[in-house]
Amino acid sequence: MSSIQSLPKTLLKNPSSIKTKSLAQQLHAQIVKSNATTHLNLIHESLIVFNTLHPSSPPSLGAWKSIIRYYTSNGLFLQTLTAFVKMWDSGVYPDHNVFPSVIKSCTHLVDLRFGESVHGCAIHLGIDFDLFTGNALMNMYSKLETFGRIGGLGDVVGQVFDKMPKLGKMKMNYALPPSNKQTAGFDRLGMSYEVLRRNGGMEALRLDSVRKVFEMMPKRDLVSWNTLIAGNAQNGLYKEALYMVREMGKANLQPDPFTLSSVLPIFAEYVDVMKGKEIHGYAIRHGLDTNGFIGSSLIDMYANCTRVEDSCKVFNLLPQGDIVSWSSVIAGCVQNGAFDEGLKLFRKMLLAKIQPVNVTFSSIMPACAHLTTVHLGKQLHGCIIRGGFDDNVFIASSLVDMYARCGNIKTARWIFNNMEQIDIVSWTAMIMGCALHGHADEAISLFKQMEMGGVKPNSVAFVAVLTACSHAKLVEEGLQYFNSMIHDYGISPGLEHYASVADLLGRAGKLEEAYEFISRTHTKPEGSVWSTLLASCRVHKNTEVAEKVAEKIFTLDPNNMVAYVLLSNTYSAAGRWKEAAKLRTIMRDKGMRKKPACSWVEVNNKVHAFVAGDKSHPYYDKINEVMTFLLEVIEREGYVVDTNEVLHDVGEEQKRVSYCVATCVDCHVATKFVAKIMGREIIVMDNGQFHHFRDGKCSCGDYCKIGIGGPLFQWYFDSSHFVHIAKGKSSVMRLGTKPGIPKRTGGGAGCDL
DNA sequence: GTAGGGTTAG
Numbered sequence: 001m002s003s004i005q006s007l008p009k010t011l012l013k014n015p016s017s018i019k020t021k022s023l024a025q026q027l028h029a030q031i032v033k034s035n036a037t038t039h040l041n042l043i044h045e046s047l048i049v050f051n052t053l054h055p056s057s058p059p060s061l062g063a064w065k066s067i068i069r070y071y072t073s074n075g076l077f078l079q080t081l082t083a084f085v086k087m088w089d090s091g092v093y094p095d096h097n098v099f100p101s102v103i104k105s106c107t108h109l110v111d112l113r114f115g116e117s118v119h120g121c122a123i124h125l126g127i128d129f130d131l132f133t134g135n136a137l138m139n140m141y142s143k144l145e146t147f148g149r150i151g152g153l154g155d156v157v158g159q160v161f162d163k164m165p166k167l168g169k170m171k172m173n174y175a176l177p178p179s180n181k182q183t184a185g186f187d188r189l190g191m192s193y194e195v196l197r198r199n200g201g202m203e204a205l206r207l208d209s210v211r212k213v214f215e216m217m218p219k220r221d222l223v224s225w226n227t228l229i230a231g232n233a234q235n236g237l238y239k240e241a242l243y244m245v246r247e248m249g250k251a252n253l254q255p256d257p258f259t260l261s262s263v264l265p266i267f268a269e270y271v272d273v274m275k276g277k278e279i280h281g282y283a284i285r286h287g288l289d290t291n292g293f294i295g296s297s298l299i300d301m302y303a304n305c306t307r308v309e310d311s312c313k314v315f316n317l318l319p320q321g322d323i324v325s326w327s328s329v330i331a332g333c334v335q336n337g338a339f340d341e342g343l344k345l346f347r348k349m350l351l352a353k354i355q356p357v358n359v360t361f362s363s364i365m366p367a368c369a370h371l372t373t374v375h376l377g378k379q380l381h382g383c384i385i386r387g388g389f390d391d392n393v394f395i396a397s398s399l400v401d402m403y404a405r406c407g408n409i410k411t412a413r414w415i416f417n418n419m420e421q422i423d424i425v426s427w428t429a430m431i432m433g434c435a436l437h438g439h440a441d442e443a444i445s446l447f448k449q450m451e452m453g454g455v456k457p458n459s460v461a462f463v464a465v466l467t468a469c470s471h472a473k474l475v476e477e478g479l480q481y482f483n484s485m486i487h488d489y490g491i492s493p494g495l496e497h498y499a500s501v502a503d504l505l506g507r508a509g510k511l512e513e514a515y516e517f518i519s520r521t522h523t524k525p526e527g528s529v530w531s532t533l534l535a536s537c538r539v540h541k542n543t544e545v546a547e548k549v550a551e552k553i554f555t556l557d558p559n560n561m562v563a564y565v566l567l568s569n570t571y572s573a574a575g576r577w578k579e580a581a582k583l584r585t586i587m588r589d590k591g592m593r594k595k596p597a598c599s600w601v602e603v604n605n606k607v608h609a610f611v612a613g614d615k616s617h618p619y620y621d622k623i624n625e626v627m628t629f630l631l632e633v634i635e636r637e638g639y640v641v642d643t644n645e646v647l648h649d650v651g652e653e654q655k656r657v658s659y660c661v662a663t664c665v666d667c668h669v670a671t672k673f674v675a676k677i678m679g680r681e682i683i684v685m686d687n688g689q690f691h692h693f694r695d696g697k698c699s700c701g702d703y704c705k706i707g708i709g710g711p712l713f714q715w716y717f718d719s720s721h722f723v724h725i726a727k728g729k730s731s732v733m734r735l736g737t738k739p740g741i742p743k744r745t746g747g748g749a750g751c752d753l
Numbered sequence: 754g755t756a757g758g759g760t761t762a763g
Binding site for chain 2: 137463
């Protein structure tokens with residue numbers, strides 16, 4: 001006999017040589033029996049021949065089974081269903097081997113209606129008691145029971161196969177339990193799954209069919225239990241899932257990797273690292289800790305419990321990392337603020353020739369956003385476009401956020417405008433972007449558009465719109481949104497909302513009001529909420545409220561250094577030097593040392609960072625030269641050093657700081673002058689808020705809480721940047737107090753991918 | 754026939 005490879009080739013080149021049905025079936029059977037993956041194209045072609053050759057005398061059950069199994073195992077789910085319908089139409093009835101494939105196809109196509117019909121067929125034929133069929137049905141119902149009616153391909157497939165519901169109507173009472181009708185009803189009310197879950201009450205209704213199938217199954221194996229457990233775990237029924245694990249033990253079945261990787265996400269969600277560790281221990285004792293699925297679940301669990309080091313340990317012990325474990329560990333780092341580590345791992349992954357996918361990109365992008373390294377973000381964006389991932393809503397949202405945070409609000413807006421689908425996260429990212437750039441009107445307008453478009457704001461969206469109001473001095477609007485959040489949307493305010501409102505009132509100088517507001521909150525306010533207000537007290541030079549606020553903070557945390565610094569600066573700003581000095585003494589006695597302020601700018605894909613008093617930059621002398629020159633120029637233009645606001649806590653090592661740096665405390669004013677003289681826009685990011693300096697004015701309308709502090713002046717004038725200024729371009733500078741982010745000149749975050 | 758990773762938070 002000819003080899004499997006050569007026979008079909010010869011025949012298929014000349015289809016007319018396939019004269020008989022039996023020859024076609026033989027051909028097909030041979031190909032199907034051979035290694036399917038190496039002959040995919042041939043098999044597909046032979047199936048086409050097979051399907052069209054003898055429409056009047058359809059294939060036997062055995063042939064149909066081969067076809068259906070082939071289609072399903074190669075992901076051709078729509079073809080599976082076509083074959084199933086044709087088979088049924090031709091009077092050949094499926095046996096128990098056919099149903100699992102067909103049900104699996106319905107699951108993948110997110111078509112619950114079709115699946116229910118198939119279930120009806122199985123009942124009709126009396127083979128719904130089959131173990132494999134039952135397992136497949138449970139899996140389908142646990143994945144589709146809620147979502148199947150909401151979206152997906154359900155309707156499309158339903159239209160194509162309008163015959164199918166007829167087939168399944170015999171015993172549809174079983175396949176369509178009351179829960180489905182109610183689910184559909186909720187859907188019509190426009191309530192999201194998230195809302196339903198949060199409000200409770202759905203649990204009893206959902207997974208009804210899964211439980212029914214499980215209960216009627218005469219025989220259950222580990223797969224049945226795992227499917228049931230996973231179904232409950234993935235639908236938020238954590239207690240039930242854990243209860244079923246115990247029940248499974250009673251049935252003398254041992255947890256396997258499937259069981260463990262369904263249970264681990266529950267403890268990740270509960271942030272219960274002790275229970276998670278117990279599972280880890282079990283996995284080690286049973287030699288399962290090197291299983292890739294368990295590994296990535298462990299990585300995620302530890303990361304969710306803020307134990308990134310443990311995530312990395314698990315990852316390093318995996319014999320081979322696949323894209324999921326790489327993505328997990330990268331996401332774990334980024335979500336815990338270890339941005340540099342995340343980027344390092346990402347580069348390592350590329351070196352290991354692992355191709356990033358959707359999840360990898362949306363996991364790593366926030367690292368670029370928070371490090372303000374737009375050139376890295378752009379490189380990633382390039383990879384995303386080349387990989388065809390740019391229509392993914394997760395990725396697009398992360399890009400909107402990244403560009404906005406890196407100062408490039410126009411690009412952010414362009415991406416947002418071109419998104420195919422916009423969800424609550426993309427809206428929020430865009431609204432927050434506008435808020436950070438001081439475009440409050442636009443932020444509010446977007447928020448309204450979102451509401452009108454039927455997307456319900458969540459608590460994060462309210463943080464965004466409150467931020468917009470706060471930055472633009474829109475006190476009334478902000479308070480209205482805060483109330484709307486509580487009364488119209490039933491969202492109870494969290495610390496971040498209280499902080500926003502405290503900021504809103506504080507920036508506007510309504511310090512007493514803000515103090516009362518925070519004091520009234522039901523949630524116990526944290527130091528961070530009070531600190532927000534204390535910063536406003538400093539701006540408004542109100543030592544009276546500042547003292548009250550500081551007292552609150554010190555009750556919560558007697559060694560809160562930020563509060564000491566802010567209170568001391570408030571005294572300085574109000575001219576009460578003695579009190580300020582006294583606080584400095586206390587701080588020194590307590591051994592507190594303020595982290596030196598740090599500023600950095602990205603020029604020609606390189607990050608230049610400057611710490612106060614640091615002379616290590618290779619162009620330090622040139623920078624100083626230019627700085628002195630510019631200072632003279634802006635002073636001629638009318639800039640006066642504001643000696644009243646010498647807020648710098650000049651420490652021992654900073655005493656050597658040059659005249660210029662020490663005097664440039666009122667950087668916000670100085671930068672306006674520089675922008676005017678140089679005739680260019682300067683964009684500065686300060687604590688997440690952007691200042692666009694142009695033509696002697698700033699976009700924040702001087703309505704900024706902190707004023708820009710720190711050794712700002714240094715980095716206008718590193719030599720390459722000076723060239724940049726001359727070209728009239730703008731680049732984003734960033735201020736902060738995060739030593740190490742980025743590394744000193746040219747290091748760390750400045751590296752390419 | 755069953756299992757793992759993602760975007761927004763002054």
